[in-house]
Structures are given as structure tokens and as C-alpha cells.
Amino acid sequence: MADTLTITDNRTGRQYEIPITDGTVRAMDLRQVRTSDEDFGLMTYDPAYQNTASCRSRITFIDGDKGILLYRGYPIDQLAERSSFLDVAFLLLNGELPTAAERTAWTGAIAAQATPPAGAVGLLQGFPRDAHAMGMFLSLVGALSTYYPDAKTVSDPAVRLLQIQRAIAQVPAVGAWAYRHATGQPVVAPDSTQSYAGNFLRMLLQTPDGHYEPNPVLERALDILFILHADHEQNCSTSAMRGIGSSQADPFSSLAGATGALYGPLHGGANEAVLRMLLEIGSVDHIPAFIARVKKGEGRLMGFGHRVYKSYDPRARIVKRTADEVFAVTGRNPLLDIALELERIALEDEYFVKRRLYPNVDFYSGLIYQAMGFPVEMFPVLFAIPRTAGWLAQWDEMLRDPDQKIARPRQVYLGPARRDVPGD
Numbered sequence: 159m160a161d162t163l164t165i166t167d168n169r170t171g172r173q174y175e176i177p178i179t180d181g182t183v184r185a186m187d188l189r190q191v192r193t194s195d196e197d198f199g200l201m202t203y204d205p206a207y208q209n210t211a212s213c214r215s216r217i218t219f220i221d222g223d224k225g226i227l228l229y230r231g232y233p234i235d236q237l238a239e240r241s242s243f244l245d246v247a248f249l250l251l252n253g254e255l256p257t258a259a260e261r262t263a264w265t266g267a268i269a270a271q272a273t274p275p276a277g278a279v280g281l282l283q284g285f286p287r288d289a290h291a292m293g294m295f296l297s298l299v300g301a302l303s304t305y306y307p308d309a310k311t312v313s314d315p316a317v318r319l320l321q322i323q324r325a326i327a328q329v330p331a332v333g334a335w336a337y338r339h340a341t342g343q344p345v346v347a348p349d350s351t352q353s354y355a356g357n358f359l360r361m362l363l364q365t366p367d368g369h370y371e372p373n374p375v376l377e378r379a380l381d382i383l384f385i386l387h388a389d390h391e392q393n394c395s396t397s398a399m400r401g402i403g404s405s406q407a408d409p410f411s412s413l414a415g416a417t418g419a420l421y422g423p424l425h426g427g428a429n430e431a432v433l434r435m436l437l438e439i440g441s442v443d444h445i446p447a448f449i450a451r452v453k454k455g456e457g458r459l460m461g462f463g464h465r466v467y468k469s470y471d472p473r474a475r476i477v478k479r480t481a482d483e484v485f486a487v488t489g490r491n492p493l494l495d496i497a498l499e500l501e502r503i504a505l506e507d508e509y510f511v512k513r514r515l516y517p518n519v520d521f522y523s524g525l526i527y528q529a530m531g532f533p534v535e536m537f538p539v540l541f542a543i544p545r546t547a548g549w550l551a552q553w554d555e556m557l558r559d560p561d562q563k564i565a566r567p568r569q570v571y572l573g574p575a576r577r578d579v580p581g582d
């Protein structure tokens with residue numbers, strides 16, 4: 159069996175044989191399919207990239223039909239059970255889990271870089287008190303490029319590694335400080351003796367007398383949520399990261415762009431949107447009317463559906479389990495009953511079954527965040543902090559890939575042909 163595709167162009171009767179590699183044909187191989195020498199050649203039309211592979215990657219694998227998610231080959235449930243977020247970040251970046259010596263060096267490098275430049279606190283003062291935490295986070299991440307001009311040398315792997323460490327190390331402080339600004343509290347400096355998640359919780363929730371002892375169950379739950387959100391192959395924000403990075407912009411500018419992509423309610427803003435939806439529904443009795451509205455096309459059931467998963471999102475399963483552990487400490491979130499009933503109805507209702515809409519990672523995560531005391535505006539930030547590791551792993555892979563160039567899609571132009579501007 160030849161690994162080729164034979165195309166017959168019925169406009170000309172000509173035949174072309176195109177190689178198939180890894181289940182793909184190269185779109186550029188279609189360019190030779192032309193009706194005349196003046197013809198530009200055939201292109202593919204794929205709005206929203208539903209069937210276009212933009213890269214070859216060795217980082218994350220998803221089987222959307224079977225509900226499988228692997229980071230560098232390791233199943234997500236095993237990583238959530240047996241690893242820490244910083245181990246997973248190392249894995250995404252380097253391809254293997256760290257040895258004991260590598261872990262010590264890696265966590266040491268992260269701890270050493272954890273304090274954002276002093277000017278970041280001054281920048282925060284310029285934001286309104288009611289500024290959305292994600293807007294402040296995005297701006298401060300972008301502003302890091304002004305403090306680290308060396309980050310521009312993206313062709314140097316050693317320089318890239320330093321920026322990767324800086325970014326992963328500093329996003330918890332940037333996120334926590336945005337929250338402290340919004341709540342009128344002074345910022346708390348990072349503490350290198352704490353875990354990644356514990357340090358973040360401390361910077362967020364420490365009281366004015368300097369007190370805060372993270373509850374180990376909540377600290378571990380947050381670390382698990384960070385692991386689940388660390389990467390998800392070529393989603394909207396990762397594509398933005400790769401797209402911006404392909405112009406050889408510095409990584410902080412690319413991270414700011416990726417954060418912007420994540421902010422939207424169809425992507426990382428969905429966890430916030432789910433919580434607002436549950437509050438709006440208000441009680442289990444109102445669910446049938448809400449579902450009826452969704453089925454009429456008046457709004458979406460947020461936290462449901464996914465471009466790739468056409469079965470239960472494996473991350474949602476782990477989040478649901480983690481929620482029980484968190485609620486055992488914090489008390490049960492009263493919105494859980496509404497979420498469970500929504501899920502029960504949706505999984506039986508023909509509208510959702512036919513479209514293969516299942517809960518995604520965002521459906522239950524907001525309930526945990528709320529029970530832990532985070533305001534809703536922080537939810538997308540809680541997604542962006544761990545995803546920074548995935549974005550950077552994908553960015554680094556892109557810069558090492560000889561196949562990659564500046565991202566530049568084509569278009570099908572349907573506007574007016576050349577015409578003259580009317581004269582007097």
C-alpha cells in the first residue's frame with residue numbers, strides 16, 4: 159500500500175500523487191494543482207483550523223474520542239496522582255520527569271527567580287481598583303519584557319531557558335499581586351521555602367499580621383489543578399503563543415498575547431462563566447427552564463463541549479474527584495447541587511447527547527476555586543498561571559523546529575475587484 163494520495167482535478171483531467179506522512183498531506187503540495195500557468199494553485203480553506211495540523215509536536219497527546227490526555231506519554235491521571243506541578247512543568251519542557259538532582263536544580267532556579275521586578279508593584283497602582291484580575295495579569299506579564307530586554311535574543315537556547323524560568327517563577331506573584339491590588343491589600347513577597355502552590359496561596363491570602371498557613375489538602379488540590387491545566391496541545395491560546403512567537407517576539411510579549419486568547423469565555427474564561435451561570439440559575443428548580451433556553455440557542459451551557467473531546471474530558475473527572483476532597487475541608491459548595499443536576503440532565507438530554515457535549519475541565523473547577531475563597535475574577539488567572547509552562551514548552555519546541563517559519567495564513571479574497579476612487 160503506497161502512502162500517497164492521488165488527486166484528479168476534474169477541471170483539467172490531470173492527476174497528481176501527493177505523499178501522506180503521519181496521516182497528513184502537506185497543504186503546499188496542493189499548490190501544483192492548477193488550471194493554467196496564471197492560476198495561483200489550490201489552497202485549503204479551514205476557518206478555525208478544524209482539520210489543519212499547524213506543527214509536529216512531541217509534548218501533549220489527546221484522543222478526543224476515547225477521552226485520553228498524555229503529557230510526554232504519561233497519562234494525566236497518573237501525573238495528577240504522583241507528581242507535582244513543577245515536575246510536570248519540567249516534563250513538558252524537557253521531555254522527561256526530573257531526576258532528584260534535576261528537581262533540586264529546577265526548583266532552586268524557580269525559587270531564585272520568583273520575585274517580579276520592583277516596578278511591577280508601581281504598575282499595579284495605575285489600574286482601577288475594580289480592574290479585572292486577568293487584565294492586570296496580562297499587562298504585567300507583557301511588561302516583564304521591558305525589565306528583561308535580554309529576552310529578545312530568542313535564538314539562544316540558554317537565554318530562552320532563563321526567560322522560561324523567570325516566567326514560570328513569577329506568574330504566581332503577578333497573579334497574586336493583581337488580586338491584592340483589587341482588594342486594596344499590600345503585596346506579599348514570595349517565600350522560597352513553600353511549594354509552588356503553597357507560595358501562591360500565601361501571597362494571595364496572607365493576613366496583615368503576616369499570618370497564613372496553607373491547608374495541606376487545599377495546597378495539594380491547587381497543585382493538582384495546576385497539573386491538569388499545564389498544557390493542552392494546539393488550543394486557541396497555545397496557537398496564539400506559537401503564532402506571536404513565530405515572529406521572533408520576546409516570550410513575555412507572546413505570553414501576554416496567549417493570555418489574551420485564554421481570557422475569552424469560550425476558552426480559559428469559561429471557569430468564570432460557569433460560576434456566573436450557576437449563580438444566575440440560582441436553584442435546581444430553575445434548571446429545566448435554563449436547559450430549554452440553551453436548546454433554543456439562547457446561550458450555552460458553559461463548561462460543556464470541547465473542540466477535541468467528544469467524550470468525557472479526563473481532566474473534568476479528576477477535578478470532580480478533587481472537589482470532594484476540597485469540600486471535606488471547606489464545606490460543600492451549595493452550587494454543587496445545581497452543577498450535578500445540570501450534568502445529570504445534560505448527559506441524558508438528546509440535544510447534548512447528539513452533539514457529544516460532555517463536561518470539560520472548567521465545569522467543576524470554579525466550584526473548587528470558590529470554596530477555596532478565590533473571587534470569580536481570579537478564575538482565568540488560575541488557569542493562566544499553570545498554562546504558562548505549556549505555552550513556553552510549545553514556544554521552545556517551535557523555535558527548535560526547522561519546519562517552522564513566521565505564521566502567515568492565506569485568505570480567500572471575496573471583496574471588490576480593482577476599481578478607481580471616484581473623481582470630481
Ligand code: CMC
Nearest residue numbers: 423424425426428458459460461462463464465513518520
Ligand atoms: N452549550 C450548548 N450547545 C453547545 C455547546 C454548549 N456548551 N457547545 C457546543 N454546542 C453546540 C453548538 O451550538 C453546535 O450546535 P449546532 O450543530 O446545532 O449548531 C454544536 O454543539 C457544535 O458546536 P461548535 O460551536 O461548532 O463547537 P466548537 O468545537 O466550535 O466549540 C467550544 C467548542 C468549547 C467553544 C464550545 O463547546 C463551547 O462554547 N463551550 C462552552 C464554553 C466552554 O466551556 N469552554 C471551555 C472549553 S475547555 C477549556 C478550554 O479550552 O479553555
